[in-house]
Amino acid sequence: xxxxxxxxxxxxxxxxxxxxxxxxxxxxxxxxxxxxxxxxxxxxxxxxxxxxxxxxxxxxxxxxxxxxxxxxxxxxxxxxxxxxxxxxxxxxxxxxxxxxxxxxxxxxxxxxxxxxxxxxxxxxxxxxxxxxxxxxxxxxxxxx
Amino acid sequence: xxxxxxxxxxxxxxxxxxxxxxxxxxxxxxxxxxxxxxxxxxxxxxxxxxxxxxxxxxxxxxxxxxxxxxxxxxxxxxxxxxxxxxxxxxxxxxxxxxxxxxxxxxxxxxxxxxxxxxxxxxxxxxxxxxxxxxxxxxxxxxxxxxxxxxxxxxxxxxxxxxxxxxxxxxxxxxxxxxxxxxxxxxxxxxxxxxxxxxxxxxxxxxxxxxxxxxxxxxxxxxxxxxxxxxxxxxxxxxxxxxxxxxxxxxxxxxxx
Amino acid sequence: xxxxxxxxxxxxxxxxxxxxxxxxxxxxxxxxxxxxxxxxxxxxxxxxxxxxxxxxxxxxxxxxxxxxxxxxxxxxxxxxxxxxxxxxxxxxxxxxxxxxxxxxxxxxxxxxxx
Numbered sequence: 001x002x003x004x005x006x007x008x009x010x011x012x013x014x015x016x017x018x019x020x021x022x023x024x025x026x027x028x029x030x031x032x033x034x035x036x037x038x039x040x041x042x043x044x045x046x047x048x049x050x051x052x053x054x055x056x057x058x059x060x061x062x063x064x065x066x067x068x069x070x071x072x073x074x075x076x077x078x079x080x081x082x083x084x085x086x087x088x089x090x091x092x093x094x095x096x097x098x099x100x101x102x103x104x105x106x107x108x109x110x111x112x113x114x115x116x117x118x119x120x121x122x123x124x125x126x127x128x129x130x131x132x133x134x135x136x137x138x139x140x141x142x143x144x
Numbered sequence: 145x146x147x148x149x150x151x152x153x154x155x156x157x158x159x160x161x162x163x164x165x166x167x168x169x170x171x172x173x174x175x176x177x178x179x180x181x182x183x184x185x186x187x188x189x190x191x192x193x194x195x196x197x198x199x200x201x202x203x204x205x206x207x208x209x210x211x212x213x214x215x216x217x218x219x220x221x222x223x224x225x226x227x228x229x230x231x232x233x234x235x236x237x238x239x240x241x242x243x244x245x246x247x248x249x250x251x252x253x254x255x256x257x258x259x260x261x262x263x264x265x266x267x268x269x270x271x272x273x274x275x276x277x278x279x280x281x282x283x284x285x286x287x288x289x290x291x292x293x294x295x296x297x298x299x300x301x302x303x304x305x306x307x308x309x310x311x312x313x314x315x316x317x318x319x320x321x322x323x324x325x326x327x328x329x330x331x332x333x334x335x336x337x338x339x340x341x342x343x344x345x346x347x348x349x350x351x352x353x354x355x356x357x358x359x360x361x362x363x364x365x366x367x368x369x370x371x372x373x374x375x376x377x378x379x380x381x382x383x384x385x386x387x388x389x390x391x392x393x394x395x396x397x398x399x400x
Numbered sequence: 401x402x403x404x405x406x407x408x409x410x411x412x413x414x415x416x417x418x419x420x421x422x423x424x425x426x427x428x429x430x431x432x433x434x435x436x437x438x439x440x441x442x443x444x445x446x447x448x449x450x451x452x453x454x455x456x457x458x459x460x461x462x463x464x465x466x467x468x469x470x471x472x473x474x475x476x477x478x479x480x481x482x483x484x485x486x487x488x489x490x491x492x493x494x495x496x497x498x499x500x501x502x503x504x505x506x507x508x509x510x511x512x513x514x
Binding site: 024 | 233373385398
Binding site: 324327328329330331360361362363364366367395396397 | 402403404406407408411472475476477478479484
C-alpha cells in the first residue's frame with residue numbers, strides 16, 4: 001500500500017514562531033536555548049579538562065576563552081541560561097496546571113484562559129531578565 | 145378616512161448597506177491521484193463587510209470553478225467541517241470574515257498535519273483514531289440505573305469542571321496548529337488529550353487510570369510543551385492547552 | 401521506564417541544577433572574574449572537596465537533563481522503532497560518556513594528580 005503523504009508542516013512549521021503569539025515564540029526559544037546550552041555544556045566539560053595538562057595547558061585554554069570573542073559567547077550563554085531557567089520554571093508550573101485558569105462555560109469571543117496575562121508576563125520577564133543578566137555579565141567580563 | 149388623509153409611514157431601514165469590494169482568493173489546488181505537487185489558482189471575488197471566506201469559496205464554485213473541493217456543512221461554526229489554513233493560520237472558513245483579515249489577497253490552503261484528499265478537503269482518519277484511542281465515553285461499571293434512582297447526579301459545579309471541553313466540534317484546527325504535530329506522526333494530539341481530560345474531569349466517569357496509562361507514552365501527553373497554539377486557534381473556546389496541563393497535573397502528582 | 405517517571409526526573413534535575421549552578425557561578429564572582437580563573441585558584445577550588453562534590457552532582461544532573469531534552473527533540477523530529485531505539489540508547493551513551501569524562505577531570509584534579 002502506498003505511503004500516504006501526511007501533509008505535515010515539518011520543521012519549518014515547528015520553528016516558525018510568528019503566527020500564534022508570544023507563547024509559541026517562547027516554545028521556540030526554549031528549544032534553541034536548550035540545544036545551545038547543551039552544546040556549551042559539552043564544550044565546557046572538554047575545555048575545563050585542560051586543567052589536567054597542568055598550568056601550561058590551563059593558560060593555553062585561558063588564552064582562547066578569555067578574549068573578547070570568548071566573553072561575548074559567554075554572555076550569550078548567560079542570556080540563554082537565564083531565559084531557559086525562568087521560562088522553564090513557568091513551563092513547569094504550567095505543566096502542573098498552575099496559572100492556566102479554571103474551566104468555565106466558554107462564551108464569545110472564546111478567548112482562551114490558558115493564554116493569560118500571567119504567562120505572557122512571565123515570558124516577557126524571562127526575556128528581560130536574560131537581557132539584564134547578559135548586560136551584567138558583559139560589565140563584569142569587560143569591566144576588568 | 146381617505147387615502148389622501150392617511151399618511152402611510154415610509155419604511156426606512158437603519159441598516160447601512162456595505163459597499164462591495166473585490167478580493168483575490170489564492171486557493172491551493174492539489175489532487176494526489178493526478179498531480180505531483182500543489183499549485184495556486186487565483187480568483188477575484190466581490191465581497192461585503194459580512195462575507196465569510198466560505199461564502200467567497202462557494203462564490204468561486206458557483207461562478208468561476210466548480211471543481212474546487214471543499215468540505216462544509218452548517219456554515220455557523222458548529223459542525224467543524226470547514227477547517228482550513230487561511231493566510232497561514234488554521235481557521236474555520238465559515239467563522240472568518242474576509243473584512244477581518246485586512247488583506248488584499250487571501251491564501252487558502254488545506255489544514256496541515258492532515259493528509260489531503262483533494263484541494264481543501266483533508267482526511268480526518270488519524271484524528272478520529274487518536275480520539276478513539278483515549279476512550280471518549282463514560283466508563284462506569286454501573287451499566288444500568290439502580291432501582292430507586294433516576295440518573296447519575298451532577299451538580300452545576302460538577303458540570304462546570306468539564307463542560308468547556310465538551311464544546312469540542314472535532315474541527316482539527318488545534319491539531320493543525322500544534323508544533324509537535326508538525327513533525328511527530330505518532331503524537332496523540334491536543335484534540336484527543338483535551339477530550340481525555342473532558343472524561344477524566346467528569347465525575348460520572350471511573351476510567352481515569354485507564355486514560356492516564358494510555359497517554360503516559362513517549363508520544364503521549366509529555367510531547368506537549370505548552371506552546372498554546374491549539375488554544376489560540378480553537379473556534380469554540382475549548383482551550384485544549386488548559387485541559388492538557390490540568391490532565392498532566394494528575395501524572396506529575398500536582399492533583400489526585 | 402514510563403514517560404511520566406522520565407519527565408519527573410527531567411524536572412527534578414532542572415530544579416536541582418538551578419540552585420547548584422548558581423553556587424558554581426557565584427564562586428567565579430567572589431574573587432573577581434579573571435582572578436578566579438587563574439590556575440592556582442581553580443586547583444584550590446577542586447581540592448575543596450564539598451565544591452568538587454557539588455561539581456560532580458552538577459555534571460550528573462545537567463547531563464541527564466540536557467541529553468533527555470535532546471532525546472525528546474529528536475523523537476519528535478523523526479519516528480520509527482529503529483530510530484527511536486538508536487536515539488534513546490545514543491543519548492544514554494552520550495550521557496554516560498560526558499559523566500565519565502567530566503568525573504575523570506574532577507577526580508584527578510581533586511586528588512592532586514595534576
